[in-house]
Amino acid sequence: MSVTMQQMELILEKIAPVRFAEEWDNSGFNVNFHNREITGIMICLDVLPEIIEEAEKKGCNLLISHHPLLFRATKRIDSERYEGKCIRMLAERGISLYCAHTSMDSAPDGINTWLADQFHLTEREYIQDGVAEHFYEIAVHVPCEHADKVRRAMTAAGAGRLGEYEECTFNIYGEGTFRPNEYAHPYIGKTGEMETVKEVRISAICSESDTERVLRAVRAVHPYEVPAISVLRTEEPKTLQSGLGIVGDLPQRLPVREVLDRLKKILQTDSVRVAGDIEKSVARIGICGGAAGDFAEAARKKGAELFITGEIKHNEYAARSEIILAEAGHFDTEKCFCRIYEQGLQKCLDDVNYNIAIYVTNLRRPYVNY
Structure with missing residues (x-):
């Protein structure tokens, strides 16, 4: 083809x-x-x-x-x-x-993830967060007798997924009122007359990528001509889709010399440049391929005791603060x-x-x- x-x-x-x-x-x-x-x-x-x-x-x-x-x-x-x-x-x-x-440095299966995998790092976090997918709360008012149908449509389209949980919704019961005008074709009620209906407000969290699909699903099964739907962006939760550099925990505390020996073996290189006390042992390290010496301080703030990258400038060495720096070469950290x-x-x-x-x-x- x-x-x-x-x-x-x-x-x-x-x-x-x-x-x-x-x-x-x-x-x-x-x-x-x-x-x-x-x-x-x-x-x-x-x-x-x-x-x-x-x-x-x-x-x-x-x-x-x-x-x-x-x-x-x-x-x-x-x-x-x-x-x-x-x-x-x-x-x-x-x-x-x-x-x-x-784009490949930041991708979940990119260069920095590969480097972190070689050290079997756990409890990982990005040094610099990248693209985040936000979540939205979708809420709709529906007659009680149609609530199950609408709820199933919402969750089948992707709403209500939180971590390891599915079909998570919140339901508030009350009364809805409306008066159809002469041009309306009401599912419930008569033209010109005030109507009161037992309704439920169904709300569920939805990822940004699923939002349009959930809205289409709700409208497809909702009995009203114009359903009342609200969409609100939430601050939490949110899912990071990418990020630069990774900080994580080693499987066990190791002498710095042993970490550096392992680094040389992983990268198949003969030497690395180091600044700091290499007689210490470390439990948490930061790593970022290429020229990322300016990430050292951010890595330290996330708990890294050793930061590994490919290229470090003179002033970045000078600004080193309580963190060991290892420079393994731009080529070798990205090949x-x-x-x-x-x-x-x-x-x-x-x-x-x-x-x-x-x-x-x-x-x-x-x-x-x-």
Whole structure:
């Protein structure tokens, strides 16, 4: 089955939705040749001329990278410089470029979750909360004899789900009054006469994504021409759909040296830079791939005794306060992107029976050596 770029974009949104990305970021399509059939996909960490050539040789016309090619505002395209050269090569070969940067950092199954999983962290919380799905209270007034039917319709459409509980509603009984005018077609009562009806106000919490479906279900079974429905957004509960960085508890308190040895093994790297007392032991750590040294203080406030990231600036080391910092390299903390994204994409393609070849480029070593 042929798959177009537009169809592929819908699939890519399931893995790391662009709405999860930071405002300053440029996740999503950097180069897009619309309506073309996908011939193959290559996944990489960075867009490089040799990777574009590799994609062409393997018959791929969609390149997916972690780091955007067009990151900051581009004022000119110079084919002799890095960005311009890559854009020219992509255009000449008809290769589209999609970037999953902070969208993949923040995704529930993204880079930081993978890093946290390697340490089996529990009691997790995001260092910086991302996109939150709010809940709404939907309330409707209905004649008592129709209450069960309306209540079942509401809960079947998704209302009344709180944690491990379902069909949670609150019911207030009272009397409703109304007077139909000459144009009305009342279910109960007569034109021009005041009517009093025994009614119940049924209310239930509903997630933002289910709200429209619940409202349609209520209107479909409600006996009144114009049912009285109110929708109010709640402050609690709310569900975090994404977030940057993770703080969590180790399975047991460990010496810092042991945590760092494990880190090197996980990342398959020879060295990490550390600031702080490495003779201590820690129970709670923070972790965030890439350049996240500015998250150290926020991680400390959430109880982290050790913060691991890929890149830390001089002033961030200087501002360190009662927390051990470990700098494991931008490349090494994010190279897991390629395999994680490949697995997520393959699952999505399998779910819709799309048969497209996916390649992961041979990972280069970091641009600097120690």
